[in-house]
Amino acid sequence: VEVAISAGESVSDLLLQMKEKALAAADAGLDTTSRAALADEFASLKGQITKAVSNAEFNGSNMLKQAGNTVQSLANADATSRITVAAQTLTLSALSIAASTITTKTLASTAIGAVNAAITEVSSKLSALGTGAKALNGHLNFVGKLQDTIDAGVGNLVDADLAKESAKLQALQTKQQLGVQALSIANQSSSILLGLFR
Numbered sequence: 001v002e003v004a005i006s007a008g009e010s011v012s013d014l015l016l017q018m019k020e021k022a023l024a025a026a027d028a029g030l031d032t033t034s035r036a037a038l039a040d041e042f043a044s045l046k047g048q049i050t051k052a053v054s055n056a057e058f059n060g061s062n063m064l065k066q067a068g069n070t071v072q073s074l075a076n077a078d079a080t081s082r083i084t085v086a087a088q089t090l091t092l093s094a095l096s097i098a099a100s101t102i103t104t105k106t107l108a109s110t111a112i113g114a115v116n117a118a119i120t121e122v123s124s125k126l127s128a129l130g131t132g133a134k135a136l137n138g139h140l141n142f143v144g145k146l147q148d149t150i151d152a153g154v155g156n157l158v159d160a161d162l163a164k165e166s167a168k169l170q171a172l173q174t175k176q177q178l179g180v181q182a183l184s185i186a187n188q189s190s191s192i193l194l195g196l197f198r
Contacts, residue, residue, distance in 0.1 A: 001071055001085050001133040004063035007056030008126045011049050011064075011090050015122060018045045018097075019115045025108035039103045042111070046092055046100070053090050063129070064090045073136055083139055085132030088125035095121055 024030070025038045053064045061069040068087030075081040092098035095118035102108040 001063065001129060001136060003058040004056050004088070005126060005129050005133060007052045007064055008088070008090060008122060008129060010052045012119065012122045012126065014045050014049050014052065015095075015115055015119045018042055019112065019119065021045070022100075022102050022108050022111040022115055025102035026105055026112060028105055030105075035103065035108075039101060042100075042102045046097065049090075049092060049095075063087045066091050066094065071132070071136075073139065075139060083132075083135050085129065085136065088129055090122060090125060 021038045021042045025035050025042070030038075054062070056062055056064045061071070063069055063071065063085070064087070066089055068089060070087050071085040073083045075083045097111075097114050097118050100107075100111040100114045102111050
C-alpha cells in the first residue's frame with residue numbers, strides 16, 4: 001500500500017506539471033515551435049505516469065494498474081473479519097487523459113479540463129489508499145501490543161509454575177533429609193542398646 005501511495009504521489013506531481021504545460025500551450029500568442037516543444041513535454045509526462053503506475057509493484061502486486069490487486073489482511077484470530085484496501089486504478093485511460101494533447105490552443109484548453117479532473121480523481125484515490133494504509137498500520141500496532149501482552153502473560157505463568165515446582169522440590173528434599181536423619185537416629189539407639197548387653 002505504501003508503494004502504491006508513493007507512486008500515486010508521483011502521478012499527482014506529474015499531473016501538476018502537465019497542467020503547467022497545458023496552461024502555457026493555451027496561450028494564443030504562442031508560436032508553433034514553442035507549442036510543439038510543450039506538446040512533446042506533455043507527451044513525455046504522460047509516459048512517465050505510465051511508468052510510475054507500472055513500476056508501483058511490490059511482491060508481485062500492483063494496486064494502481066488496470067485490474068490491480070486488492071490488499072486484504074486478517075482482522076481477527078478466527079479469520080472471519082478482514083481489513084481490505086481496494087486497488088485504485090491510475091492509468092492514463094482510467095484518468096481520461098490518454099488521448100489528451102496540447103498541439104493546438106483548443107486542444108490545450110480541453111486538456112486543462114481533463115488534467116484538472118484527473119488531479120481531483122488522483123487526490124480522491126490517494127485519500128482512499130491513505131485511509132487503508134492507516135487502518136492496516138493501526139491494526140499492525142494493535143496486534144503487536146496484543147502479542148507482547150500474551151507473551152508477558154505466558155512468561156508470568158511459566159515463572160509462577162517454576163516457582164511452585166521449585167518449592168515442591170525443596171520440600172521433598174527436606175523430607176528426604178529428615179527421613180535419613182530419623183533412620184540414623186533410630187539405628188544409633190539400637191547400637192546403644194546392644195552396647196549395654198556387652
